[in-house]
Every structure is written in structure tokens, then in C-alpha cells.
Amino acid sequence: GENVEQHPSTLSVQEGDSAVIKCTYSDSASNYFPWYKQELGKGPQLIIDIRSNVGEKKDQRIAVTLNKTAKHFSLHITETQPEDSAVYFCAARPGDSNYQLIWGAGTKLIIKP
Amino acid sequence: DAGVIQSPRHEVTEMGQEVTLRCKPISGHDYLFWYRQTMMRGLELLIYFNNNVPIDDSGMPEDRFSAKMPNASFSTLKIQPSEPRDSAVYFCASNNRQGRETQYFGPGTRLLVL
Numbered sequence: 001g002e003n004v005e006q007h008p009s010t011l012s013v014q015e016g017d018s019a020v021i022k023c024t025y026s027d028s029a030s031n032y033f034p035w036y037k038q039e040l041g042k043g044p045q046l047i048i049d050i051r052s053n054v055g056e057k058k059d060q061r062i063a064v065t066l067n068k069t070a071k072h073f074s075l076h077i078t079e080t081q082p083e084d085s086a087v088y089f090c091a092a093r094p095g096d097s098n099y100q101l102i103w104g105a106g107t108k109l110i111i112k113p
Numbered sequence: 114d115a116g117v118i119q120s121p122r123h124e125v126t127e128m129g130q131e132v133t134l135r136c137k138p139i140s141g142h143d144y145l146f147w148y149r150q151t152m153m154r155g156l157e158l159l160i161y162f163n164n165n166v167p168i169d170d171s172g173m174p175e176d177r178f179s180a181k182m183p184n185a186s187f188s189t190l191k192i193q194p195s196e197p198r199d200s201a202v203y204f205c206a207s208n209n210r211q212g213r214e215t216q217y218f219g220p221g222t223r224l225l226v227l
Contacts, residue, residue: 034215043221044218045218
């Protein structure tokens, strides 16, 4: 079955700098890759997603890139702000699933003032 | 829309007691997911329903865990008897098969079994 690995587990960056979180997946048939942000005491919330027919997607300061050949995808946050501090999860939807997601272990992002 | 509603938000119980967690999905959503989150194991899918029918319960850890969805607006996750290792945050999420894959999570129930 699908397996998703996420790195790093903790990332500390200076406010204003960029942050990059990387995930790899094992199932080449996986076709949907969302990123979720979880703030303290809350449930995860979708921030951006990408499908397997697209290589890159941007939404203001957030971008996601997908390399299907290497089976990895990354979250890029530019001009980080204190409110970006949270735990970020990547996920992949296996090719044989309609709605089930396989989740990465999460990255705790710390923005230093 | 009020979003996914979960109750209680916090639950403290003693080992051996029955625990019931409740979830109200977003109206119109026909998929419902129960997750467990711990530091050690991360976010684990326990079970999910489609149109009130359990589709995959392979993530349910033991027979002590059971889940039901008697109608489209209500689901329960029950642990009987509870054990200290069940302590975790339990999330409910829902989504809509009409071309929208986003899972909308509730605020979670933080369970502590003493």
C-alpha cells in the first residue's frame, strides 16, 4: 500500500525567510496530494493541494511542487510570518482509492521573530 | 455552515469505563472519517463511512472500538472498555463526493484515560 514520508519533523526559520517541507510517496498511481495546516488545539485544515497532472501550484505565499518521476512533493512558504507557526501535514490519495488519504507524520514549523 | 461538530471537546475517564465520542458532519457531506492523533503514531485513520455505511474499518485498533452512523447527520465512536493507551485526540472529518476532495475536520475530542 501507499506510504508517505515527511521531512523534517521540526523546522525553525526566521520570520521573513522561506520554509520548505518535503514528502515522498511510494504508490506511483497516487493522484492527489493535499497539504494541511494544524494550529494548536484545532483540527487540520486544507491550505493547498495538487493533482498528478500538474507540476506546480501557487496561492499567494504558498506553493506546492510535484515530481512524479521521483515521487516527491514539497510545500514552499515564502516571507514567513508568525501566524505560519503550526504543524503541517502532507497526504497522498492512492490510485485505488476515491477519498482515503495516506498521511505524513507532520512537520512542526516554528517562525522565530 | 457550522462546520464539523464534535462532542465532547475534552473527556477524562478511568480505565475500564465506556467512552462515546460524537460527530455531526457538514450537511450534505456523504463521507465521514474518524481519525486518532497521538505524538507517537501521528494521524491514523480508524474508519470511514460513505452514505452511512462503513467502508473500511481496518484502522480500528481492537474490538474495544466500534463506530456507528445511524443517519447522515450523526456518528459515534465508542471505546469499551477504555484503556490508558487510548488517550489521544480523536478527530472526525467529512467531505462531499461531488468533485470536492477536501476533508473538513472537526475541532477534535481530547481523551484522557487514567
